[in-house]
Amino acid sequence: xxxxxxxxxxxxxxxxxxxxxxxxxxxxxxxxxxxxxxxxxxxxxxxxxxxxxxxxxxxxxxxxxxxxxxxxxxxxxxxxxxxxxxxxxxxxxxxxxxxxxxxxxxxxxxxxxxxxxxxxxxxxxxxxxxxxxxxxxxxxxxxxxxxxxxxxxxxxxxxxxxxxxxxxxxxxxxxxxxxxxxxxxxxxxxxxxxxxxxxxxxxxxxxxxxxxxxxxxxxxxxxxxxxxxxxxxxxxxxxxxxxxxxxxxxxxxxxxxxxxxxxxxxxxxxxxxxxxxxxxxxxxxxxxxxxxxxxxxxxxxxxxxxxxxxxxxxxxxxxxxxxxxxxxxxxxxxxxxxxxxxxx
Amino acid sequence: xxxxxxxxxxxxxxxxxxxxxxxxxxxxxxxxxxxxxxxxxxxxxxxxxxxxxxxxxxxxxxxxxxxxxxxxxxxxxxxx
Numbered sequence: 061x062x063x064x065x066x067x068x069x070x071x072x073x074x075x076x077x078x079x080x081x082x083x084x085x086x087x088x089x090x091x092x093x094x095x096x097x098x099x100x101x102x103x104x105x106x107x108x109x110x111x112x113x114x115x116x117x118x119x120x121x122x123x124x125x126x127x128x129x130x131x132x133x134x135x136x137x138x139x140x141x142x143x144x145x146x147x148x149x150x151x152x153x154x155x156x157x158x159x160x161x162x163x164x165x166x167x168x169x170x171x172x173x174x175x176x177x178x179x180x181x182x183x184x185x186x187x188x189x190x191x192x193x194x195x196x197x198x199x200x201x202x203x204x205x206x207x208x209x210x211x212x213x214x215x216x217x218x219x220x221x222x223x224x225x226x227x228x229x230x231x232x233x234x235x236x237x238x239x240x241x242x243x244x245x246x247x248x249x250x251x252x253x254x255x256x257x258x259x260x261x262x263x264x265x266x267x268x269x270x271x272x273x274x275x276x277x278x279x280x281x282x283x284x285x286x287x288x289x290x291x292x293x294x295x296x297x298x299x300x301x302x303x304x305x306x307x308x309x310x311x312x313x314x315x316x317x318x319x320x321x322x323x324x325x326x327x328x329x330x331x332x333x334x335x336x337x338x339x340x341x342x343x344x345x346x347x348x349x350x351x352x353x354x355x356x357x358x359x360x361x362x363x364x365x366x367x368x369x370x371x372x373x374x375x376x377x378x379x380x381x382x383x384x385x386x387x388x389x390x391x392x393x394x395x396x397x398x399x400x401x402x403x404x
Numbered sequence: 405x406x407x408x409x410x411x412x413x414x415x416x417x418x419x420x421x422x423x424x425x426x427x428x429x430x431x432x433x434x435x436x437x438x439x440x441x442x443x444x445x446x447x448x449x450x451x452x453x454x455x456x457x458x459x460x461x462x463x464x465x466x467x468x469x470x471x472x473x474x475x476x477x478x479x480x481x482x483x484x
Contacts, residue, residue, distance in 0.1 A: 143453075143467075144452040144453055145452060148452070171453070171467065173414075173416070173453075175412065175414030175415070175416060175417075175454060176452070176453045176454050176467070178412065178443055179443070179446060179447060179451065179452045179453065179454055180452050180453070182443070182447055182452075183447070183452035186447075251444075255444060255447050256447075256448070257447040257448060257449075257450050258447070258448045258449050258450040259450045260450040260451070260452075261449070261450060261451065261462075261463040261466065274468075277468070375443070
């Protein structure tokens with residue numbers, strides 16, 4: 061006996077419509093609610109280290125999780141309009157520099173997970189997209205992701221989030237272009253060029269309710285994966301916020317310590333999966349005198365240069381190309397770090 | 405019914421395999437489920453996103469992990 065239950069979508073749609081105003085109300089009144097909880101309910105002494113740490117935590121955790129849910133929902137819907145297959149079609153036959161720009165921009169909106177890096181790489185190479193353009197995509201896609209951007213927006217403000225996106229794009233475009241000019245096709249594993257992929261299955265025909273459903277699935281999947289890191293990150297950040305003395309970080313992550321930029325990049329490479337946890341900590345460190353350029357370089361290295369992705373890419377790239385990739389992207393991040401330490 | 409789960413061994417691929425096994429068991433289908441991990445074989449199905457679900461040689465889902473109830477609907481459609 062075959063039974064299939066199809067849930068009524070209408071009921072859910074009403075709940076969704078109610079959720080949106082509830083979101084805005086909660087977000088708007090988060091600060092007074094936090095103060096009420098900390099000062100009146102817990103009756104913690106005002107201004108004490110512990111009080112300020114608790115206040116920071118109680119305010120920032122729901123704020124970041126609220127922002128994450130809404131933005132991931134919207135991005136999840138937007139992403140249903142994009143696919144690697146369409147991106148590939150858009151990139152076919154583009155000249156090198158235009159291709160790099162387009163690939164980096166599409167890298168932001170195309171759904172991508174590092175576990176799909178190999179089929180994506182093979183699919184791009186097979187349809188004749190230049191190596192450098194493919195790399196622009198592979199750099200932008202993980203580096204400029206919605207989780208990082210939302211956390212930067214929530215904890216640093218829109219200016220830093222924008223700086224991150226723009227410099228990230230700049231790095232993806234130029235690094236891809238440089239790799240393209242170096243003509244490193246010889247360092248791609250030989251079997252890659254022998255791959256013959258079958259016909260691509262037809263795209264799904266999607267009506268809007270399905271796109272909304274995909275948005276909700278994205279929220280469930282991504283928030284389900286990162287909420288714990290966000291909480292831990294903010295808890296550490298709250299501790300730093302309340303207990304670490306002002307200007308404590310200035311001596312080793314400040315502007316005057318030039319070596320701090322390359323050092324942060326090196327430390328950032330093996331710290332991969334915790335982007336959601338690291339941004340809140342960095343935001344607290346900046347408050348204590350860490351320089352913006354150094355912090356930006358650190359976060360970009362954590363998010364953009366990830367060890368597991370390198371290991372995955374090793375299947376299709378020979379080691380010299382992996383090191384060139386790390387070197388070129390690392391240099392880009394280094395320049396960004398120095399530049400922002402100089403400006404701000 | 406011949407069901408194939410395409411995936412190189414990431415978490416999502418394992419989740420899809422589990423969900424498919426559950427869906428088939430709940431429906432009481434007579435189906436043969438195999439896992440395809442070889443990248444060259446996966447590419448021959450023309451997908452650029454893993455995991456993928458193939459029913460009787462046809463790709464029905466790729467790039468995401470549907471819920472068990474959605475997989476049931478998909479399998480039901482494939483039977484008809």
